[in-house]
Amino acid sequence: MRGADAAGRAVEARARAVSGPGSEPADTPVVPESGADASARAGDGPVGASGANDPVGVPTMFDVARHAGVSHQTVSRVLNDLPGVAAATRERVRESIAALNYTPSPTARAMAQRRSGSIGLIQAGRPDYGPSSAALGFNEAAREAGYAVSQASMRTLDADVLTQAVHRLVLQRVEAIVLISGEREGVDVLRGIDAGVPVVAVASEPEPGLHRVSFDQSAGARLATEHLIGLGHRRIAHVAGPSDSMDAAERRRGFAAALEAHGLEVREPVAGDWLAASGHAAGRRLLDEGWATAVFVGNDQMSLGLLHACHDAGVAVPGELSVVGFDDIPEAAFFTPPLTTVRQDFDSLGRDIMATVADVLRDEAAAPDHTSRVPELVVRASTAPPRG
């Protein structure tokens, strides 16, 4: 249906373009504005292409131009706030734009300008609370900044798939590419590609030559650890995230630093994979060992698993073991017991990403920058002084 309409319009337009110039000049112009008449008579291509009062087609710049009695270029100038337009004309064009409810075509603009007004977002990994929230925050911020977001997400990070995704986005002429992925490999792959556009990544480890945004994971871990130390714990264990995660590494680093600062023993962390099941397994192991009086767990999901293991083993939390998590997912307040954890405001992180993108786009030559936020400790009921 829509196809037929378009064809009909094209034919009609062509007929008008041919017959118009032949008859009109002889008659007295009906339209008072001479400018309007001239531009209408020019009839070169685009002018005739969209009917005078076609109710179906989206209005183009030429429709606005005719309506305002100026050339399409003047409309363009008004649209882009360029100088060289008299105030009165500018006003008249604005009115025509409003009258026709005109909005410029991003596609055509992208074509002519070789920029698209859109940003590519790659989210790699599980759709966990953190990345999803950050992506959402970014999306909203981008929209507010007038950018479209072209998303290319993947459940698992695969170098080939990632590379393909980047190329796709580049072809779409995105102006920047944002990567939200905890895995180090994602950042590495991206750095290896010359996308030709700026890349902003969420990365908590220093990444030379890359614009990045992150929470200070190490500081967050120190917060958590020092909270435990402050309560009087001396034997504190750590359940870490996967080794390919930058956040996991940074949290581990912060944890160790805090212990060392207080002269406490730093044991090798138990490795997890962020999922509750691994936290459960880690909990079993720690309880078997029986060394620790407190655990700093890499994230809230694993904490849940660990709490579960404690419950199974009849170990009271926080009575016999204190637990601190990381992230503060919405559910953490309702764990049994409510989890003391380190809160990251992912929404703001997403907005920081957009802010960084805007900065980079403003001055592409700028040296890679790093925006960092410090997470905050939320004390609930899973921590207490050690027994005795």
Added chain:
Amino acid sequence: MRGADAAGRAVEARARAVSGPGSEPADTPVVPESGADASARAGDGPVGASGANDPVGVPTMFDVARHAGVSHQTVSRVLNDLPGVAAATRERVRESIAALNYTPSPTARAMAQRRSGSIGLIQAGRPDYGPSSAALGFNEAAREAGYAVSQASMRTLDADVLTQAVHRLVLQRVEAIVLISGEREGVDVLRGIDAGVPVVAVASEPEPGLHRVSFDQSAGARLATEHLIGLGHRRIAHVAGPSDSMDAAERRRGFAAALEAHGLEVREPVAGDWLAASGHAAGRRLLDEGWATAVFVGNDQMSLGLLHACHDAGVAVPGELSVVGFDDIPEAAFFTPPLTTVRQDFDSLGRDIMATVADVLRDEAAAPDHTSRVPELVVRASTAPPRG
């Protein structure tokens, strides 16, 4: 930096375009194919616009045409698998495409064809596990189907913002719009807008005139309720989701239907808002009443809150109260006790969405269709026969 590069390239290209045609025709063509020579000499616009062996610029269709010794139109035909190209020519063009590592510009294609090869995705609401997973599944499926995804998400569903988002997407010439939002209002708003492109929504309630995809929430609720009935429970309560959620309404309906089918009393559900806190409050209320021996809770987060309330009140689950959730979020297996719940495969849902979009795009006149999946019950440790 890139700006300077681009400018330099343009100048260089222009210079070549002027000098090239002047000298070449006099000499013996170096390239054997006469076609190539002719097309190169034509020099109308685009041909000269991208240098012969410009190492920086992305190759265009004209570069491929010259390389293969054919016209750009033939390249286009090969690209789009159109008939009217000799097998040998087709092969040669394919080789040139590969040799130059050419990929067509989606922007230009969108411009000429008035279609963009992209789909708009609107995700409205909290970035919960369900919607996020569905969005991810959709994203992957769309990519596999060769579509780009332009995302416009919003944390809260606001009619104006939604309308704006739709218009933005339409301007971007998306070929279809997908809405992932549990709230009825989202669907209503979308139906009120004539986007001019097909709309596919995740909606579990019948929505006349809309293509939709969903899980059969009612069937899932029946599954859960009948599980409890099967265990011997006769007084079963329900903690429902917010009234503006279609899923909540459908689950409530299925719950009531199952009870009625067995001649059991249907009490007014306790209202929640999907969050753990509301589940906690609902739990307190139910425990105060002391009527129910089992609860079917609208989702897993609220179940967590309810379990927490039970724990606080010293009520044993499942000993004194059985609890069934809905969704099967990854953490559900590690609640205390592990939650019996109804699993929805959100990833597949996302893929169903893409499949529906593809169907609709294939035949836009097709009557609005509905794809439905039946969720499955996952029995864990939060349910048991009633005491006595």
Added chain:
DNA sequence: GTCCCCAATGTTAGCGCTAACGACGGTCTC
């Protein structure tokens, strides 16, 4: 052999916009 037809190709004209330049009055300057 002549004519017709069709497969295989080439040519032309846009899609709706921006960028670069051209044109046209009027000031200002000396």
Added chain:
DNA sequence: GAGACCGTCGTTAGCGCTAACATTGGGGAC
């Protein structure tokens, strides 16, 4: 008062592609 100069427009040429038409050069039918 004539040329330089500027503010204000208008015109032209693309961006890289597709759609529609024009143009070839054989192969059959007669």
